[in-house]
Amino acid sequence: MTIYGLWIINKAGGLVYQRNFSDDLAQLSSNEYLVLAGTLHGIHAITSRLSPTGSSSGAQVIEADTFKMSIFLTATGTKFVLLTSLSDQSADTTLQKIYEAYADAVMKNPFQTPEMPIRSEGFDTRVSRLTATS
Numbered sequence: 001m002t003i004y005g006l007w008i009i010n011k012a013g014g015l016v017y018q019r020n021f022s023d024d025l026a027q028l029s030s031n032e033y034l035v036l037a038g039t040l041h042g043i044h045a046i047t048s049r050l051s052p053t054g055s056s057s058g059a060q061v062i063e064a065d066t067f068k069m070s071i072f073l074t075a076t077g078t079k080f081v082l083l084t085s086l087s088d089q090s091a092d093t094t095l096q097k098i099y100e101a102y103a104d105a106v107m108k109n110p111f112q113t114p115e116m117p118i119r120s121e122g123f124d125t126r127v128s129r130l131t132a133t134s
Helices: 029-051 091-105 121-133
Strands: 002-009 017-021 061-063 068-073 079-084
Touching: 002 029, 002 091, 002 121, 017 029, 017 121, 029 068, 029 079, 068 091, 079 091, 091 121
Parallel strands: none
Antiparallel strands: 002 017, 002 079, 061 068, 068 079
């Protein structure tokens, strides 16, 4: 599996963490990433309401011609988005491990303001290890 990038989107649709792991991924400006995160947040909200049973948690996978976006929604509304190759089979497991690293390194940090950009060396290091082994 190739991991291209990771986004973390807060419950309001703001991009609080973005990291690329491949030079193959298009290089975008900060503003373009913010727009994409907000758009994905809106799409996710729409897809969560489209379910005939009303019990959908929204889009979980979006596939394009050359990559796949896997989305993990937390109980607090934070979205973890992993951009991977189409052949990926373990994005769900990787996202779960990234979420555990987030809970441990970011949410337990008394200096981290909720819903604000994530600046944590410990989290960056753990994400690097997780994405290198996937």
